[in-house]
Amino acid sequence: MKLFDDTVLAASTDTGTTGIYQLKRLWSKAIAGQDIVNQYPEEYGLDNALIDILGIGLLPTYQYLYGQKPGFESFENWVIAHAGGHITDFTIQQCNALFQNKSTHHQNIIADVLTPNDMVFWQTHGYVIIKNAVTPQDCAASRKAIMDYLEMDEMDETTWYKEGSSMQGIMVPLYRNAAIDKNRNSPVIKRAFEQLWNRTDLIVTTDKCGFNPPETASFKYRGIGLHWDVSLATPIPFGTQGILYLTDTAVNQGALTVVPGFQNNMQSWLKELPEHVNPREVDLSSFNPIPIAANAGDFIIWNHLLPHDSSPNKASLPRIVQYLNWYAPLADVQNEWI
Ligand SMILES: O=C(O)CCC(=O)C(=O)O
Incomplete structure (x- = not known):
């Protein structure tokens, strides 16, 4: 049985101001507490990959969310600052492709490195x-x-x-x-x-x-x-x-x-x-x-x-x-x- 009403968590499709799916949901789960995060193990892979694509680091992100319990606007500002001051269109596209379960293949694949x-x-x-x-x-x-x-x-x-x-x-x-x-x-x-x-x-x-x-x-x-x-x-x-x-x-x-x-x-x-x-x-x-x-x-x-x-x-x-x-x-x- 879930301890927490799903409706109080942000929907994955709520993109906030960055235009990135799942980011607000990730924030809302963490603010609700680790027990709530742990109730959605099927979302771990998506959340972690989102954090990796944004380049903000798993540990710093969760330390900030659990430690500071910021409002969503502060979290978005923190994400942008830790992502280097700007989130590129390609990064947003990569995050959202992930959510839609699509692959993003990088261009310019170089010659094989491993013999x-x-x-x-x-x-x-x-x-x-x-x-x-x-x-x-x-x-x-x-x-x-x-x-x-x-x-x-x-x-x-x-x-x-x-x-x-x-x-x-x-x-x-x-x-x-x-x-x-x-x-x-x-x-x-x-x-x-x-x-x-x-x-x-x-x-x-x-x-x-x-x-x-x-x-x-x-x-x-x-x-x-x-x-x-x-x-x-x-x-x-x-x-x-x-x-x-x-x-x-x-x-x-x-x-x-x-x-x-x-x-x-x-x-x-x-x-x-x-x-x-x-x-x-x-x-x-x-x-x-x-x-x-x-x-x-x-x-x-x-x-x-x-x-x-x-x-x-x-x-x-x-x-x-x-x-x-x-x-x-x-x-x-x-x-x-x-
Ligand atoms: O630093 C190393 O050599 C190994 C690091 C390690 O144990 C790890 O990445 O899990």
Whole structure:
């Protein structure tokens, strides 16, 4: 039984002043509270994709809505400001195509980035590295943006362990910045995702950056251990995740760590687990996880079925990264979180 009368929520077709379907409804559900949001799991995919297309970030959006409980006009102004001061006609068209369940395919598709060998590697190991996806200049600009945001100096270790910084574990909540946006929209990275998804109607997440400094006697690694970021309700739909290394990253420098090939065993492993065992509580450290070394500008895509984590940084320099993922909105999502 619904706790809340549907009629008090805005209709999906109420576009507000931006002309975007579902935005007012998203706001009205959040203002009504998380319990109400949770009553419409079938709308999660649409709401999240809308937030991604607008480029405003899932966490900042919900933190603002739940924390500030703004009126709709204030929310619209916040969205426009966080979308860069202006919402383009193409963005509005993309949002509304989503609502109408139509695909928007980007123009100017570039030549394939992943080679046939890369594709075989992907099928076998569940991850792939795109070398030199981003230029050294763009990496340097991105590192500077992240360090400025954290008020740290990449080369000065006395600045790396500041108490009270805005970091969340190893995550840096910097979402929008010219250099970071440029990487996010890299045609090379996008093309690689299109090849893996075998479709061109993908949208990109507006995700965080990351800073993983060397461990010291008093500072210990703040990762969360091997995990999945997808619901384990079966069948688990195809999905990807991605990370851009902005520093050269040695295996012992906090590198992304995955269990290669697990995407091919996941289904049977889940099936064979005794019923009382929660897959998220299984110790995955004996599954032969490997840290992936790569250079600044290299982009790694992994299948979201691979257990993964970053790792303790035992080197002398920090690992600095940007997270981003292209995905097919509304494609076979599992609404129930297991
Ligand atoms: O930072 C990394 O290497 C892995 C990040 C991670 O665990 C995640 O994106 O879920």
